[in-house]
Amino acid sequence: MTDAARPTAPETRFATRQVQAAYTPGTAQNTAVPPLYQSAAYEFASLAEARDLFALRKVGNIYSRNASPTQQLLEERVALLEGGVSAVAVASGQAAVAVTILALAGRGGHVVAADRLYGGTVDLLQDTLDDFGISVTFVDQDDPDAWRAATHERTRLFFAESVANPVAQVLDVRAVADVAHAAGVPLVIDSTVTTPYLQRPGEHGADFVVHSATKYLSGHGGSLGGVAVDLGTFDFGADPGRWPQFTAQADRFGPQSLWERFGQGYAFATLVKAKYVHDLGPSLSPFNAHQILQGIETLDLRVARQSASALRIARALAAHPGVAAVHHPGLADNPWHDLAARYLPNGTPAVFSIDLASRGDEDEDQERVERFVDGLRIVRLVANIGDARSLVAHPASMTHSHLTAAQRAAAGIGATTIRLSIGIEDPDDLLADLERSLAAL
Ligand SMILES: *Cc1c(COP(=O)(O)O)cnc(C)c1O
Numbered sequence: 001m002t003d004a005a006r007p008t009a010p011e012t013r014f015a016t017r018q019v020q021a022a023y024t025p026g027t028a029q030n031t032a033v034p035p036l037y038q039s040a041a042y043e044f045a046s047l048a049e050a051r052d053l054f055a056l057r058k059v060g061n062i063y064s065r066n067a068s069p070t071q072q073l074l075e076e077r078v079a080l081l082e083g084g085v086s087a088v089a090v091a092s093g094q095a096a097v098a099v100t101i102l103a104l105a106g107r108g109g110h111v112v113a114a115d116r117l118y119g120g121t122v123d124l125l126q127d128t129l130d131d132f133g134i135s136v137t138f139v140d141q142d143d144p145d146a147w148r149a150a151t152h153e154r155t156r157l158f159f160a161e162s163v164a165n166p167v168a169q170v171l172d173v174r175a176v177a178d179v180a181h182a183a184g185v186p187l188v189i190d191s192t193v194t195t196p197y198l199q200r201p202g203e204h205g206a207d208f209v210v211h212s213a214t215k216y217l218s219g220h221g222g223s224l225g226g227v228a229v230d231l232g233t234f235d236f237g238a239d240p241g242r243w244p245q246f247t248a249q250a251d252r253f254g255p256q257s258l259w260e261r262f263g264q265g266y267a268f269a270t271l272v273k274a275k276y277v278h279d280l281g282p283s284l285s286p287f288n289a290h291q292i293l294q295g296i297e298t299l300d301l302r303v304a305r306q307s308a309s310a311l312r313i314a315r316a317l318a319a320h321p322g323v324a325a326v327h328h329p330g331l332a333d334n335p336w337h338d339l340a341a342r343y344l345p346n347g348t349p350a351v352f353s354i355d356l357a358s359r360g361d362e363d364e365d366q367e368r369v370e371r372f373v374d375g376l377r378i379v380r381l382v383a384n385i386g387d388a389r390s391l392v393a394h395p396a397s398m399t400h401s402h403l404t405a406a407q408r409a410a411a412g413i414g415a416t417t418i419r420l421s422i423g424i425e426d427p428d429d430l431l432a433d434l435e436r437s438l439a440a441l
Pocket of ligand 1: 092094095097118121161190192193211212213214215224225226385
């Protein structure tokens with residue numbers, strides 16, 4: 001059916017959007033599934049058209065480092081699922097975090113960040129961006145006063161995760177957003193662990209959302225990717241002197257500022273694409289964009305199953321004598337249980353951790369952790385989360401091995417802490433596998 005013959009799409013709900021949003025068959029082939037445009041570059045109709053495209057006077061495809069049609073469909077779909085205005089899809093979650101911070105912080109900017117962040121984000125902020133003059137202060141994410149106290153005149157953004165891992169702390173998004181807005185800066189939420197199915201941070205005051213699409217958005221563990229979404233809520237024009245990257249004219253973008261030309265909800269994505277992705281090159285391959293789109297079609301089905309299975313497994317393990325603690329916000333005695341009830345009404349994430357019971361002897365603990373992890377037959381030892389497969393990791397040996405024991409303790413990670421990312425397998429099989437390995441200790 002051509003666009004002209006198709007009735008206007010009605011307003012749709014989440015599960016319909018994740019399958020259909022932003023794609024209407026309308027190519028010569030009318031493919032039902034969005035096509036994969038695997039092309040590095042695009043042909044211009046004329047030199048005049050090429051000139052308009054290069055000058056950003058006309059929107060269209062030039063070269064896939066900047067944008068490609070399959071990538072754009074992914075961007076529109078994720079923006080719609082988040083309730084946002086525009087999005088940028090890039091090669092990895094790490095790239096999405098990096099270009100977002102670069103675009104918002106600007107030269108000499110300062111970031112106030114939660115103390116419980118993905119390790120790659122910590123490395124980026126305290127090492128690589130610091131080398132280039134963007135500074136960071138890490139704060140206790142549960143203490144709004146700490147966020148306020150860390151803010152100064154060069155602060156340009158707040159950064160936190162909706163639910164951190166491995167210990168699954170739930171952020172009070174509204175409280176942190178209020179402090180950010182009082183300071184005149186946006187709140188960026190890394191919502192990788194929650195996905196737009198479990199939480200839409202924009203409904204709680206966040207201004208930008210980033211995802212590692214490698215995780216739940218894909219869900220198959222087959223492709224790296226990342227997305228940054230502009231929720232369209234932050235007004236860079238309210239204090240133009242603070243945001244020259246948006247409000248001042250720059251020769252490469254023509255006679256008007258990005259703010260004048262593209263406005264609220266679009267200036268950020270334009271700056272990220274036309275400057276940071278263009279200059280630094282972390283572009284998403286069309287093939288990966290296509291794989292991520294395929295994954296998103298089943299997002300709510302997978303996450304609902306994973307969330308329910310994880311809660312069931314967490315409850316069973318909490319009653320197991322071989323387990324000293326279960327860090328899962330769905331459990332009534334968890335410190336973040338009330339925040340989970342408020343911010344995660346569709347369910348708690350499927351990433352959580354357990355502490356194996358310790359006998360107080362370091363070597364023996366290490367040996368028990370090894371026997372437990374190596375004894376698993378269904379749950380796989382993999383440094384990833386959000387896969388269809390259930391995965392286990394030992395943070396002290398793997399993701400958090402470069403931290404000191406004191407830093408790990410501050411992050412709630414002990415020698416016997418084990419992270420689980422529950423997949424879509426039968427939960428009885430998963431529980432039996434975990435219990436079998438615990439019994440062998
Ligand atoms: C994995 C992850 C990232 C980085 O994403 P990649 O796709 O691996 O580059 C960022 N934030 C969180 C919370 C993650 O889990």
